[in-house]
Amino acid sequence: MKTDSASIKKRYDRLAPYFDGIEAVMEGLVFKSWRKRLWAKVEGQHILEVGVGTGKNFDYYPKDARVTAIDFSPAMLEQASVNRARKGVSVELAEMDVQALCYADNSFDTVVATCVFCSVPAPLKGLRELHRVCKPGGQVLLLEHVLSSRPLIAKLMNFINPLVVGLVGANINRNTVKNVKAAGFNSVRIDEHSGDIIKLIEARK
Numbered sequence: 001m002k003t004d005s006a007s008i009k010k011r012y013d014r015l016a017p018y019f020d021g022i023e024a025v026m027e028g029l030v031f032k033s034w035r036k037r038l039w040a041k042v043e044g045q046h047i048l049e050v051g052v053g054t055g056k057n058f059d060y061y062p063k064d065a066r067v068t069a070i071d072f073s074p075a076m077l078e079q080a081s082v083n084r085a086r087k088g089v090s091v092e093l094a095e096m097d098v099q100a101l102c103y104a105d106n107s108f109d110t111v112v113a114t115c116v117f118c119s120v121p122a123p124l125k126g127l128r129e130l131h132r133v134c135k136p137g138g139q140v141l142l143l144e145h146v147l148s149s150r151p152l153i154a155k156l157m158n159f160i161n162p163l164v165v166g167l168v169g170a171n172i173n174r175n176t177v178k179n180v181k182a183a184g185f186n187s188v189r190i191d192e193h194s195g196d197i198i199k200l201i202e203a204r205k
Contacts, residue, residue: 005072005097005121008169012119013075015168019054030198031143035060035114037193038143038200044109048133049091050098050126051116052076055083061091068108070096098126103133110134114143117179118170127183134205142180142201147173149196177201 012019023031039060049057052069053076061067069091071077077093084091096102098113099122111130120126130140148154154173161173180203181188191200 005099008119008121009073011167011169012073019076019079031056031115034143034198034200037191038112038114038141041139041141041202042110042112043139044135046107046109048103048108048111050111050113050130051119052080052091052093054079055087055089057112057114058083058087058089058091061089067091068094070094070098070101072097098129101129101133105132106135107133108135109138111138111140112142113140115145115170117142117144117176118172118174123174123176124179124182127179131184131203131205136205138205140180140185140201140203140205142176142199142203144174144176144199144201145172145197146176146199147197153196 035057039057039062042062042065045065047062047065047067049067049069052071067090069080071080072095074095077095080093084093098116098120111134113130117123117126134140147157157173161171164170164172177188177190177199180201183203185203185205187204189202191202194200
């Protein structure tokens with residue numbers, strides 16, 4: 001099965017008009033509270049959000065910060081642009097692949113990604129890009145679903161992963177914590193409220 005950026009981009013372009021509706025239940029039950037928790041940890045004046053999608057994090061942006069938000073899906077960015085105007089959010093939107101960011105080294109105080117690295121074809125490459133553009137002493141905050149540590153659940157997740165990738169381009173069996181630790185950060189911490197599958201990861205450069 002192809003898992004390159006172009007094929008995954010096409011899947012997200014196709015889903016973009018329906019994306020918020022598809023995820024509405026999980027968003028309300030689970031992810032909304034996690035987004036609040038993540039954004040409460042954001043520091044600094046220059047923030048980068050990677051994988052902005054339709055703009056689900058817009059409600060939590062710091063009021064006094066300069067925020068840049070990117071996505072590799074043009075259709076997702078169209079939805080984000082509509083939501084930006086509707087909500088009156090100040091954010092610069094740009095089409096870009098996290099695996100090849102067009103920003104200088106040491107540009108951002110905090111880099112944020114929520115449920116993004118399940119879809120990045122080369123996740124370690126993308127995480128190293130986040131490390132590169134983050135300022136020394138800055139932080140990368142990730143909210144990600146990962147492979148369960150429970151053998152039976154992990155086996156099931158691995159079994160159905162090809163189906164999920166084919167439908168929406170997202171892997172449900174990534175070991176993102178391990179990848180973050182391999183990306184060159186000085187410290188990696190898991191928020192104490194994290195569960196077996198949903199992790200709030202705090203990495204400091």
